[in-house]
Amino acid sequence: MKYLLVLLLAGVTSSAQIKKEQLNLMPWPQNVVLNDGNFALNKNFKVNITGNPNPRIFGAVTRFLRRLDGRTGIFFEQGFITKLNEVPTAELQINCTKSGKIGLYEDESYHLDIKQNKITINATSDLGALHGLETLLQMLQNNSTSFYFPTSQISDFPRFTWRGLMIDVSRHFQPVDVIKRNLDALAAMKMNVFHWHLVDDQGWRIEMKKHPKLIELASDGMYYTQEEIKNIVKYADERGILVVPEIDVPGHGSAILTAYPEIGSKVITLTGGTSEKNIQGTAIATYGIERNAGIFSPTLDPSNPKTYQLLSEIFDEVCPLFPGAYFHIGGDENEGKDWDSNPKIQEFKKKNKLATNHELQTYFTMQLVPMLKKHGKQLMGWEEILTKNMSKDAIIHAWRGANEGVVAGQSLVDAVKKGYKTVQSNGFYVDLLYPVESHYLNDPMPKGVELTAEEKARVLGGEATMWTELVTPTTIDSRLWPRTAAIAERLWSAEDVTDMASMRKRLETVSFRLEELGLTHIRNKGVILRNIANNQNTESLNEFSNVCEPLKGYKRNIGGTEYQMYSPFTLFADACTSDSKDSLAFDEAVSQYLGNKSPENKAKVAAFFNKWITVYKNLGELSVNAPLVQPVLPLAKKLNDASQELLLVLDNKSTLKTDDLKKLIELCDSKDHADVELGVYKSLKKLM
Amino acid sequence: MKYLLVLLLAGVTSSAQIKKEQLNLMPWPQNVVLNDGNFALNKNFKVNITGNPNPRIFGAVTRFLRRLDGRTGIFFEQGFITKLNEVPTAELQINCTKSGKIGLYEDESYHLDIKQNKITINATSDLGALHGLETLLQMLQNNSTSFYFPTSQISDFPRFTWRGLMIDVSRHFQPVDVIKRNLDALAAMKMNVFHWHLVDDQGWRIEMKKHPKLIELASDGMYYTQEEIKNIVKYADERGILVVPEIDVPGHGSAILTAYPEIGSKVITLTGGTSEKNIQGTAIATYGIERNAGIFSPTLDPSNPKTYQLLSEIFDEVCPLFPGAYFHIGGDENEGKDWDSNPKIQEFKKKNKLATNHELQTYFTMQLVPMLKKHGKQLMGWEEILTKNMSKDAIIHAWRGANEGVVAGQSLVDAVKKGYKTVQSNGFYVDLLYPVESHYLNDPMPKGVELTAEEKARVLGGEATMWTELVTPTTIDSRLWPRTAAIAERLWSAEDVTDMASMRKRLETVSFRLEELGLTHIRNKGVILRNIANNQNTESLNEFSNVCEPLKGYKRNIGGTEYQMYSPFTLFADACTSDSKDSLAFDEAVSQYLGNKSPENKAKVAAFFNKWITVYKNLGELSVNAPLVQPVLPLAKKLNDASQELLLVLDNKSTLKTDDLKKLIELCDSKDHADVELGVYKSLKKLM
CATH class of the missing domain: 3.30.379.10 (Chitobiase/beta-hexosaminidase domain 2-like)
Structure with missing residues (x-):
């Protein structure tokens, strides 16, 4: 020593x-x-x-x-x-x-x-x-x-001029202090764009003085006052950050239509014989703030002049709050169901020679261009706004990829080739909880495609996105950081800065230093674990959380209905993060051992198994007075069982048949418990 | 098992x-x-x-x-x-x-x-x-x-109707989210008054539209907008809490006088022969925002009509922000130095037959009564406002005690006997970092004094005070909680609810549960320790912090100049709290052992010593790459040295003379290192 x-x-x-x-x-x-x-x-x-x-x-x-x-x-x-x-x-x-x-x-x-x-x-x-x-x-x-x-x-100097982060404050409202501390983190990482997703099916978040119904009926009381918005814009400015607001239209319209159902596309066909004073034909549907996650049909009516009247008035009130030159109008995931079933809209399409819903949406979006131009703003939208008639001034926000059934990066290439400026978000969805590597190696500049210098210049950069279906003010930082710092490097540093080991090492210090800015990604883990442990010792929970990762993609909330916007996010999965710390360390230990089966290397692997056996025992004791520990136990048992047997395997003392050992390890490939999966499963498999 | x-x-x-x-x-x-x-x-x-x-x-x-x-x-x-x-x-x-x-x-x-x-x-x-x-x-x-x-x-039902907490936001500004989470904590503890100390020597914290100089010159940019104030008042209202604002006058006037030196009392005597155009006699002094802690001389001029003009205008703007019936005007710690040396003020005293500065201050305060009454507000002030001419409508805020050279509780008795309503804060200064016991057993209702029912009814209740000379947004919660919860119980529960053991047991759960409201008193300890440890393992620091307490009273900042308002509060003392956890546990172990020197009881005491020996060793290793650990080492060494020897004493193997052992233990009674003291010193002494 x-x-x-x-x-x-x-x-x-x-x-x-x-x-x-x-x-x-x-x-x-x-x-x-x-x-x-x-x-x-x-x-x-x-x-x-x-x-x-x-x-x-x-x-x-x-x-x-x-x-x-x-x-x-x-x-x-x-x-x-x-x-x-x-x-x-x-x-x-x-x-x-x-x-x-x-x-x-x-x-x-x-x-x-x-x-x-x-x-x-x-x-x-x-x-x-x-x-x-x-x-x-x-x-x-x-x-x-x-x-x-x-x-x-x-x-x-930066490689790209657009180095952004989007935060969705509709699905889970994020108070001013959450936004401010994350602006500090962006500045620390030399990022320069904060894209503020302010409106979606789950709520309208901007105080509206001329249209107070949007707040009274569609916010659950959770919104930013105009002064708070100006204050945040100033705070961002002081840190060199541009704020790009988003009002998502014409789809994702539940909140807007809760306040203004008269501009919705849904048709209610009234059948006769009711007491409703002989109303015949169609009537206005009612809408409610959406409580689930998913894609919903409420959509603004592009054939209704009132729609444009309202949007124009909204932009007149909202645009002056944001001095920046860009305004994001969303435009994504409009499936057009309510358009298809509305005869008036069908008629409108015919009259205006709009063959498809996509063309109809372009027609709609084009009406917004002058409304924004009036306030000196350029329109930006998710890639669905890209059609042959779209104004070349619009910035195309690329986001879709394999998950959405298209080739990742293709929409970005399409956009720049057609003469549009574009920002890449595909591959930067940090809310999906994928490993940091997947984001870090995701270069916005397309590979394997010939682009002219001019076309390349249209790739403005990229943007991490934080959709908040499963994210509260308590957990958002741990979903954003430190992975977003790796994206910041991708967008700032030279193209050939791609060494994963170097990045991981630096990321650890960067993550720690973000704490001084008030970021809560480290400290709030203890808060969640103490609640789960019912104020007992959290050590075993913490150890287990170091090999567990919340289910990736949107698998934690299949169908979007298990977790509603007011469901508890104080559970074990909420304490876990991507890139589970011990999983990486274990994988290294396994690789070393497989390369050289020295007693020292064996001991390192065995130490993990012994730890996990102890963790399972301690979790069992903890659960006696902590119901929230119960859902964790079955997975801890699976890791315990595999560990017990693999300890014997290490010593050549296992009497289990290969198939049975395999089964034991395969049980660790589980997504059935506590909304988490074991980060060590793949490394366990290597030991077979 | x-x-x-x-x-x-x-x-x-x-x-x-x-x-x-x-x-x-x-x-x-x-x-x-x-x-x-x-x-x-x-x-x-x-x-x-x-x-x-x-x-x-x-x-x-x-x-x-x-x-x-x-x-x-x-x-x-x-x-x-x-x-x-x-x-x-x-x-x-x-x-x-x-x-x-x-x-x-x-x-x-x-x-x-x-x-x-x-x-x-x-x-x-x-x-x-x-x-x-x-x-x-x-x-x-x-x-x-x-x-x-x-x-x-x-x-x-509550025993007292005034169950308050004061937070000083002048010495260290506390952002909106700090105030809000503490309002949540107050509500959870059934407290119903938030006394907001908004103005002091170190800054003016209220946006002023008609007197913007107060913000531009006297706030360092740290203040609440009027909308934020209204928003906080509403937030408090929603939780059943009355907000009582305080503008501290005529003393504690550095900030006000930085903006309006013309209403200050200080006289500058100009000597002739300067280039200042033959100005003779006196001139206006200049003032600056105070950066140190202490009592300062800048004081408003009670003889100047402009003083009342300005205050009246200030109240006209500030009062409407607060719907409550009370307005606190401070009135404390005016030493009158600048009054004594100002001939114009001396003349004014004579002319108005005001024999003492105290009478002059009463004259001043009485001018404020109608300014506040105009807005439906009753005047409240610290106990110094109490003199024979003071309006009986005023609420007297008792605060002084032994520290200030007066009998604790006396001013409260004086006030009620003279017919004033009163609130007790003496004994409730949580910023002094005294043990919870001292606050818990501090009954606002005077003991050993005969009071009529009417007089008793004038004791409205009590108020914890959080002065923020040594407190930042990161540390304020750990200085407030959980001790303020014990004060809440004193003010709500029956007089005979005084069992310390029961209170301590309940307080632990209460403290843990406050986390769900966003309180940071537990989670932020790790933040500070990680910074000190330079992102190395914090276990030994944490263990040591469990027997260390920040220096009590204002001993951490003797003279008020070591820690200025912008000094670092990221040090070991900032991670430590009153009522150090292990000190209490150790004291119990020692008492048990002294009562019955069984091997089991001996082992319990020995376990502590062994722990502290290990802690010292580990802190030494930690310090190799963590300069902020260095100041902690000498104290850890003292505890280590005493522990080593006392282990021998337990086994009757010590060869040290009693005097030398005593010296070793007395070394643990130190206030010389890292602004902390050992919570275990008294228990160590018991083992002598």
């Missing part, structure tokens, strides 16, 4: 030895040069700002100082930075040529130069300087007693 | 055996009768509301259902409750005679009756029903597989 300590001391305290591989930068910068020597931090450390930056730099530098202070415990003397050139002799000099404009194509580059007694950040705009400050924070190193920055030069 | 399991099963699953002592109710109700049998919970469980309640009941019942859902994982079918008598056959029937009025003296009583197939809550007002719902949640029991309520009858 003493020897180890000496080794550790040698490794950690010799400050000059930092190598590139030791840096936990993410997204990885375009150019990093490490030199010998360090900049040592102390309480006199001060910052000075020169040039012509936007005033957002002052708040950003103040926050930077507080974060550095929090990490190091150094009592910096400098408090609030509010002026240019306040401390000309400061150790950190930031110079920006011009005020950064929030939006696409802005110069976000920066040069960070760390010398032994001076640090400089030079950037064209303050937006670049903000990125430089994040990189500087990530450069922080320490030995056993102090903190320092390694001398270095970093030149950096 | 199997035997233990059987015992446990027998104990937990036999649902009918619940005894009063097993209930974790807090505050303890006035009358509890337990019967045989249970109400079993299942997904069909529904709620129905009848009578004439305020609509706040609908949201309250919806939140109740979600919390019950979250605890039990039962998928209740009922979603949102929005109407009276929606489900007449529901299992839980709530009836309220009338709409509850937010304020003092409202009937908050309720009767909860749990039968095997029906639960009823009867209350005069919905405010009582809200309390009944909290009690019902606390009545939840479980066996190993299911949840139930024991059949019972509870009649309950």
Whole structure:
């Protein structure tokens, strides 16, 4: 142990030895040069700002100082930075040529130069300087007693101009503080677009002064006031982030139609003989806020002038809240059922020579273009808006792939070839709870397709999407982070930055550091486990959660009806995450053992089995006073049973037939318990 | 082990055996009768509301259902409750005679009756029903597989009508979500007053439309918009909580005077010969937002008509934001230094026959009474406002005690005897980090003093105070909770409910349950420890934190200058809390051992020593890559050294002289390291 300590001391305290591989930068910068020597931090450390930056730099530098202070415990003397050139002799000099404009194509580059007694950040705009400050924070190193920055030069700029995250606040409303902390996380990851999915079947979330019915009838009281929206837009602006609002039409219309059923497409055929005053023919259907997950038929009526009247008035009220140049109108997953069954709409199609529902939807969407243009906004929509007549100004948001029965990436290629700008979200659906690898290696730039330089330039970037059918304010962060940071790297860093091992290593530190911004992805796990354990010791639950992953895709909620919008999300699956920690470690142990069956390697594998046997025993004891542990037990038993037998296998003492052992392991490939699956199943199989 | 399991099963699953002592109710109700049998919970469980309640009941019942859902994982079918008598056959029937009025003296009583197939809550007002719902949640029991309520009858009402918490948002600004989650906690503890200390030397926190300078110059950009204030007042109202705003005058005036130096009392005497155009005599001083903790001289000028003009305009803008009947004007800690040195003010005193600064302050305060009355508000102030001329309408907020050189409780007695209504905060300063016992046993009703019934009635209740010199949004909850829950019980429950052991046992469950409301007092400890540990294993830090307590009183920040408002509060002391967990357990082990030196009892004590020896070793290893661990090591070493020796003492193997052993233990009585002290020192001493 003493020897180890000496080794550790040698490794950690010799400050000059930092190598590139030791840096936990993410997204990885375009150019990093490490030199010998360090900049040592102390309480006199001060910052000075020169040039012509936007005033957002002052708040950003103040926050930077507080974060550095929090990490190091150094009592910096400098408090609030509010002026240019306040401390000309400061150790950190930031110079920006011009005020950064929030939006696409802005110069976000920066040069960070760390010398032994001076640090400089030079950037064209303050937006670049903000990125430089994040990189500087990530450069922080320490030995056993102090903190320092390694001398270095970093030149950096983003590969794509659209590096976004979408959050759906309709299915589960996400309060202001949830949005704000995630904006902080986006900024830390150098992401620059927050796509705010504000309206869907499950609720309308924007305060409407001229159309209060949308709030009174279609929000369950959960919405953002206009002041809160402006406040969030300002908060985003201060962090270099563009906010793109979305009002999803004409499908996903349950909430809108709950307030305004008169613009719905559904027809109710009245049969005679009722007391309803001889009403003949059709009547207006009623709608309700949707409580389930899925695709629903409520759709706006594209043949009704009132539809456009209302939408125009809505845009008139909503657009001024968002200074950005883009407005997302959704346009996805309209199956047209209610259109098909409405004779009036059928007639309208005929009259306007619209052969298909897709053409009818294009007709509808085209009416929105001038409504938005009036407010200086460009229309953006999910890929379904792409048809031959769609305005070339529209931005196409690609999202579908194998799950939807189409070739992944194809819609993006179609869009750019047809002259549209486009953003890739296929492969970036973090709510599906797929492993980080699948997102990290998902390049928005299509492979194996010939694209001209012009076409390539139309690929604006990508966007992670967080649909919230199964996500509450308590759990959303653990569904977003740290995986979204890997997407941030894909969108910022060079195309060839794809080393999984390096990414995983850096991601661990990045994930930990997100905590200082208030992100709850780590801390809230304990909250959920304590509730499940009924305030008993959570250790065994925690250990088991480290090999369990919530069911992927939408398998946790097949049919969309088990979990309604007000169902409990305080269950074991809610405490588990993708990329279960111990599963990866176990897989490495198995691989090592299979490569070399040394006693040491065997012991490593056996240690896992022994742990899981203990976990099962302890979970059983825990469950005596914790009903919420019960659903977990059958799966823990399966892992226990396989572990017991595989321990014997390791020692060549198993008397089980191969087929029976196989069965035992196959039982671990289960999706039947507690909405989770074992992350170790594939590795267990390797031991067969 | 199997035997233990059987015992446990027998104990937990036999649902009918619940005894009063097993209930974790807090505050303890006035009358509890337990019967045989249970109400079993299942997904069909529904709620129905009848009578004439305020609509706040609908949201309250919806939140109740979600919390019950979250605890039990039962998928209740009922979603949102929005109407009276929606489900007449529901299992839980709530009836309220009338709409509850937010304020003092409202009937908050309720009767909860749990039968095997029906639960009823009867209350005069919905405010009582809200309390009944909290009690019902606390009545939840479980066996190993299911949840139930024991059949019972509870009649309950509060002992005091003012059960408050003050939060200082000036010294460290506390964002909206911090306030909201703490309002939820107050409601859960049946507290009904939120005293919002909005203005002090360190910042003005209210958006002012007519006097924007207060925000522009005196808030560092950290303030509540008027909409946010209204929103919080509404949020409080929905939870049965009155909001009492405070603008602290005439002392604690640095922020106000930063914006309006012209109404300050400080005199600057100009000496001739400057370039300042022959200005002679006095000039206006400048002020700055205070960054330190302490009592400062900036004070409003009571002789200046402009002072009253400004305050009147401020009240005109601020009062309408708060529908409640009370407005707190502070009035504390005005030392009058700037008054004494200002000739104009001295002249004013003479002219108005005001013999002392205290009389001058009363003159000042009396000018505010009509300004507030105009808006239907009664003036409230800290006890310093009490002088012979003070209006009898004023509410006196008692706070001083031994620390301030006066007899604890005396000012309260003085106030009621002079005919004032009064609220007790002396003994309820939770920010001082004293043990829960000191607050729990602090009865607002004076002991050993003869008071008439009328005088007793003037004791409205009490208020916990959270001053935030050393408290950030990350740490505030762990400074408030769970100790404030013990104060809630003191203010609600019968006078003779004072059993410490019972309280401690119940408090543990109450503390855990507060997590479901978003309180962060448990989860954020890990955040701070991970930062200190530099993302290494936090186990040893956590173990050590369980015997360490942050320095009490204001000893952590002697002189008020070490920790400024922007200093780091991410240190070991910030992870520690009052009533350190293991210290109490160790003290019990020591007492048992001293009572009976059996091998078993000895082993229990020895286990602690061995743990602390290991902790020291592990902390040393941790510190190799974690500079923030270094300040903790010397104290851990002291505990290690004492533990090593005391292990020998237990075995009669110590060769140390008594004096040397004593010295070793006395070293553990240290306040020199990491701003914490050892909670186990006194128990160690017992082993001498």
